[in-house]
Amino acid sequence: MNPISLLHIVVGILLAVTALLVMYRIVKGPTILDRMIASDVMLTTLILVMSTEMALNHHTRTLPVVLVLAGTAVFGSIAVARYVSKQDKAGHPAEPADPGTTELGLTKEEEDAEH
Amino acid sequence: MSPRGPVRFQQAKGERKRGMGEQILEQLPLLVALVLLWLFLWGSFTVVDILMGIFVAVLVTRVFELPPVTLSGRFNPLWLIVFLVDFLWHVILGSIQVAALAFRFGRVAKSAVVEVNLETRSDFVMTLVAIATSLVPGSLILEVDRDKSTLFLHVIDADTPEKIEKARGDVILTERRLLRALGSRDELDRSDARCSAVKR
Amino acid sequence: MPNTSSGDLVDWIVGLLLLAGALLSVAAGVGLLRFPDALSRMHAATKPQILGLICVLAAVALEQGNWQTLLIIIPTLILQMITSPMSAHMIGRAGYRTGNYRRDLIYRDELEDDIERAAHRPE
Numbered sequence: 001m002n003p004i005s006l007l008h009i010v011v012g013i014l015l016a017v018t019a020l021l022v023m024y025r026i027v028k029g030p031t032i033l034d035r036m037i038a039s040d041v042m043l044t045t046l047i048l049v050m051s052t053e054m055a056l057n058h059h060t061r062t063l064p065v066v067l068v069l070a071g072t073a074v075f076g077s078i079a080v081a082r083y084v085s086k087q088d089k090a091g092h093p094a095e096p097a098d099p100g101t102t103e104l105g106l107t108k109e110e111e112d113a114e115h
Numbered sequence: 116m117s118p119r120g121p122v123r124f125q126q127a128k129g130e131r132k133r134g135m136g137e138q139i140l141e142q143l144p145l146l147v148a149l150v151l152l153w154l155f156l157w158g159s160f161t162v163v164d165i166l167m168g169i170f171v172a173v174l175v176t177r178v179f180e181l182p183p184v185t186l187s188g189r190f191n192p193l194w195l196i197v198f199l200v201d202f203l204w205h206v207i208l209g210s211i212q213v214a215a216l217a218f219r220f221g222r223v224a225k226s227a228v229v230e231v232n233l234e235t236r237s238d239f240v241m242t243l244v245a246i247a248t249s250l251v252p253g254s255l256i257l258e259v260d261r262d263k264s265t266l267f268l269h270v271i272d273a274d275t276p277e278k279i280e281k282a283r284g285d286v287i288l289t290e291r292r293l294l295r296a297l298g299s300r301d302e303l304d305r306s307d308a309r310c311s312a313v314k315r
Numbered sequence: 316m317p318n319t320s321s322g323d324l325v326d327w328i329v330g331l332l333l334l335a336g337a338l339l340s341v342a343a344g345v346g347l348l349r350f351p352d353a354l355s356r357m358h359a360a361t362k363p364q365i366l367g368l369i370c371v372l373a374a375v376a377l378e379q380g381n382w383q384t385l386l387i388i389i390p391t392l393i394l395q396m397i398t399s400p401m402s403a404h405m406i407g408r409a410g411y412r413t414g415n416y417r418r419d420l421i422y423r424d425e426l427e428d429d430i431e432r433a434a435h436r437p438e
Contacts, residue, residue, distance in 0.1 A: 007330040014337035021344030025356075033353045033410050037360045040402060041343055044364045048340055051371040052333050055378045063375075063384065067156075067391045070368075074398035081405035084413055155386045210339060210366040217346030217359050226355060228411075230425035249400030252362030255354070256404045257411045267425070269407060271358045 008056055015052065018045050036080045043073045146172045194295035201292060202247055205285075209252035216272055227273040228257060231286045233264040234306045240298050241266075244290045251289075254282060325377060332374035339367035353410040361403050368395060 022045060025038035047069050050062045146169070153168035154160055235241055241264060245256050248268065258267040270282040287306075294303045346359020372388045 004326055004330050007334060011330075011333045011337040014334075014341045018337075018340045018344040021341075021348050025347045031353060033406055033413075034356060036406060037353065037356050038347060041347060041360045041364065044343075044361075044368065045340055048336055048364070048367060048371050051368075051375050052336070055329055055333060055371070055374045058378065060375070060379060060384055060387075063387050063391075067387055067394070070391045070395040071398065073395075074402045077402035078405045081402070081409040084409040152390055155390050158383045158386050206366055206369075210363045213346065213358055214339060214342030214363050217342050217349060217363075228424040228427070230428075245404070246397065246400045249403055250362070250365060250396060252358060252365075255357055255407045256400070257354075257407050269354050269357075269411070271355055 011052060015045065015049050019049075032080060032084060036077050040073065040077055043069060142176060145176065149175060189299060190297050191295060194292065195297070198289075198292040198296050202251070202289075205251045213252040213271070225274040226269060226271045227279050227282075229268045229270050229273070229279055229282050231266045231268060231283050233266065233287075233290050235264060235290060235294060235298060235302050237298065237302070240290070240293055240302075243293050244286065247289050247293070248286050251285070254286070325380075329374045329378045332370045332377070336367040336371035336374070339363040339370070343367070354407060357403055357407055357410070361399050365396065365399065368392070 019042065022038050022042045026035050026042065029035055047066050050066055054060055054062055149172035150165065150168040153171055154164055157164055233241060233244060235244070238261070241259070241261070245259065245266060248254050248266070249256050253271050255269040255271075256266055257269050259265070260267075266286065268282065268286065270279065273279050273282060291303075291306045294306050298306075340363070343359055343361075343363045346363070347356050350356045350359050369392065372392060376385050376388050
């Protein structure tokens with residue numbers, strides 16, 4: 001096996017590892033913001049995978065898809081971010097998806113201490 | 116957000132009552148950019164494409180009308196290149212720093228929320244500074260106070276006063292480079308005065 | 316490929332650029348996993364991937380070697396560069412306002428100071 005195809009296999013494995021790590025964060029949460037950040041990264045990873053595939057297989061067929069993804073990726077996170085802000089302003093704090101974690105536990109304690 | 120936001124928008128609306136020619140001149144950079152984008156996307160540069168691009172650009176700016184972006188009228192391509200090179204260097208350096216931080220085991224990175232007061236009053240320059248700062252890894256814009264031209268950054272791995280000052284200095288330097296490239300003269304002078312005062 | 320040795324070199328450069336992109340991507344994934352709160356994860360998530368995207372798209376352009384590809388790649392990069400700070404800002408602001416961060420990991424909070432000063436200022 002020549003070294004360049006070995007390099008290509010390594011690149012594929014690394015991207016797959018990224019997707020797995022990101023998937024873990026999407027499933028685990030703990031808040032909707034974490035999930036949104038993680039799905040943003042998933043989208044960028046998807047763009048990277050498609051571009052890598054183009055470079056390896058010597059074609060440019062998915063380049064328009066990459067362009068549109070890069071342009072529209074922002075809308076999802078903006079929509080979710082606005083929703084979280086409004087929920088907070090209306091007096092309903094964002095519901096923790098997993099109340100047992102330290103992140104939210106700490107914030108809650110401090111909120112209690114403040115009031 | 117800011118109470119003066121709507122007022123500024125009204126001012127912009129009032130400005131729009133000026134002559135048609137002036138209006139088009141003011142929006143010319145935006146129109147040129149849109150036409151270029153159109154041509155890039157089609158990948159061809161024929162006369163029909165250019166005319167179609169101009170038509171679509173005018174249509175888009177008419178239908179989705181926004182307050183015009185006011186430019187200072189100064190433009191220095193040399194300083195723009197300096198800014199871009201420096202910006203790219205910071206992106207590379209910062210990416211590697213954040214990547215190293217992710218792999219560093221043992222201790223958790225502390226972060227800080229830093230207030231940076233900018234000299235510029237121009238929305239355009241402020242937006243560019245914010246975008247450039249956001250893209251440099253390690254800093255993230257949390258809040259913008261448009262009236263006072265103040266940015267609030269979240270800086271990762273800033274647990275000493277020196278690191279905080281460095282982050283602040285970086286943003287001010289970015290602003291100064293951008294002002295040199297396309298800011299107005301007196302804002303640049305104020306920024307110069309401030310930077311030389313800091314150095315002493 | 317007109318000439319094998321230069322084609323080989325291009326293949327190597329393309330491979331290394333792809334490797335750099337993949338490594339930065341993994342760094343983003345690891346950072347996403349290991350950083351303690353939403354605001355820190357935001358840093359890990361978006362920033363190294365911009366450089367990764369630059370590397371990978373540069374590899375595509377280099378591999379194709381024609382200007383039509385470059386003409387689509389440049390708007391792609393510019394779009395990504397303009398839009399990703401927007402989403403980072405929106406999520407960061409929402410995270411800060413809803414308190415989705417660990418106070419004990421904030422070394423100094425000048426925004427909080429500013430809000431307090433505004434609250435105590437006589438009208």
